[in-house]
Amino acid sequence: MIEDLDFIREDIASRLAEGANSRHSAFHTPVVATADADARVMVLRGFDADSWTLLFHTDARSPKVAVIGEGGPVGVLSYDRKAKLQMRCRGTGRIERDTPLADAAWEESTTFARRCYLGEGPGTVSDQPTSGLPDWAEGIQPTPEQVAPARDHFAILLVQLESVDWLHLANAGHRRAVWDVAAGEGRWIAP
């Protein structure tokens, strides 16, 4: 039975770190919600345990980028079916395009990942089924030179977490707690 709020804090931090580092983690592909009542799956790329900031990669032309801007509210939702654990992260998002952090994220990306940012922006209407990529880039492992122009479309989303709602399901009794990041304290709430 989980009875310790400090355990909850550690559990949240370790699951977010694992989510960023392992594609096998349920927290690797959370649903990211924005203030326009839209939500989408994104890959969690990083978790800074000192500042409690999440890092995602995205296309600077995608609609969510305009919605989030330099300080929009963002929700990040995950459910680990095996662990029977839901985590609802809330925070403030900001988009960075030409910062050292965005540069570093680009440098760490494979050319295959960079290729995604070569084509039409997400949501661009097409007369026919399309990957959005230029024909020459279909089905190839491009060179760094070939994908260099895609850097203009690459952005990172940083979400500074404010609170995390942690819900564990158990036959013996569900447990739910909210960790307030700024206050550095948690409280129990009814599930």
Ligand SMILES: Cc1cc2nc3c(=O)[nH]c(=O)nc-3n(C[C@H](O)[C@H](O)[C@H](O)COP(=O)(O)O)c2cc1C
């Ligand atoms: C498994 C999976 C992982 C995805 N990862 C990302 C991602 O890391 N970044 C991203 O911008 N979109 C990602 N997408 C696509 C988004 O869900 C979404 O379709 C896209 O970002 C469209 O932009 P919008 O949400 O601004 O309309 C992913 C989709 C799936 C199914």
